Amino acid sequence: MDDPKRAALQEQFQYENWIGDAARRVRQIQLVTHSLKATHPDAKGSSLYAPPNSLGAKSLVGTHSLGASFHGDVVGNAAALDVYKFLRLQLNGKSLLDRVLERDEALMEALSDSRDQADEWVDAFASITEPGDVNSSHTRAKQIYFLVGDDPGNNDHFHLLAPLYATSLAHHVFLQINEDRFGDSSKAARKARYDEKAFEHGYFVYPELAIQKLGGTKPQNISQLNSERGGNNYLLASMPPNWTSRDITPPLKADSVFPRFGTRLEVRRVTRRLVQFLATDPAKTMDTRNHRDELLNDLCGELLQFAAELRTLPPGWSESGDCKLNEAEVLWLDPGRAEWDEAFRARWKAGDWPGEVRHRFANWLNSALSKVIAAGDPEHRHWSEELKNDGNWLKNLDTDRRWIEALDALEQELEE
16 A cells, blocks of 8 residues: 555546646647558658548548548557547547547536636647648658659659558458458358358358458557557458359269369370370389379379369358268368358368368279279379379468468457
8 A cells, every 4th residue: 555656656547647648648649541650660751631521522432431430540659549549438429539629618628627728638639630740751651653744754744642551441341341251140141041041131252352460469550440450451352353164163963073073174184194104014113103293293283273263163152052072072172161151160170171182082093093004002192192292282271271260360359
């Protein structure tokens, strides 16, 4: 009870002392809708506060599309972010910051019995929306020379643009995508599809979604909203559409994809060359092994191309009641289903399904060869090992693994 630190803390958090200190520290942070820090954490230039109602109507989606319920962000000294949390407190559906900007009379009276003191504090808190005295860029910021005239050889015909990160828009998109991916309503719709039952609405899928981490282990150094997201920022796929041929259809009503794989023209050609070569009973030399493995590598490449084509199908095709595939093949060919199917994701992580896929590939190849030559366990092990050590096979597995780990991490952060 006699600890001097306790007395100091009590003094620090006395009402007038804390409010006065917050009014001084508020100048260390700035309310923004477009942040420079997200382009580089060490950039020191200006950010922008442009709420939607200040931007007017436009034909494209942007910050102006967010309406009155947008989220403002804060950049600056992370140690002063508690001041913004104070200004975000709401009373009767309106934040303290909104009341500060309106110079709400009830707030003025509540802040202090002294009108001059209340005016001083309100002016200080209102400064959070004001930019610095001089707009500036920085050597670590992005800059683009944009041609506005007719002569690209004339420097005066360019404007120098300094792109800023639309942090309020990014946060709204992040919240919406999370609701679409992990919300109870979306999960119920997906379950209804899996159970082949009618449901009152559909659900959204975001193919090829990527996550960009900003700020590393200190996301608060980028901004307040970035900290609330744990540094996670979604990147929607921006690429030409994949060409899907008419013959790429889900492998339904079959217990394996390997019979279909074996009917492909190039697969038949390579398999025939391998059979013909082995049927000559070549000498057991290095040249023989190299030629055999070259043909086997071609088959592995065809297998991975075949899988890549099937993986362009809409995620979740294996949920169909007509899907009879071996589970290892389902886990291999429809990984996107893991985004919403937690049981599927758990099975993907738990079992040695890659080993089962390799086993089934080796079985298929042995069967294809057995029409001409004897192929047994030694050959089976070799075919399986060659696929196991294939660089593209390993790369695809690693890509899927890291994607699923990112899903787990994101769900854990949302639960916390």
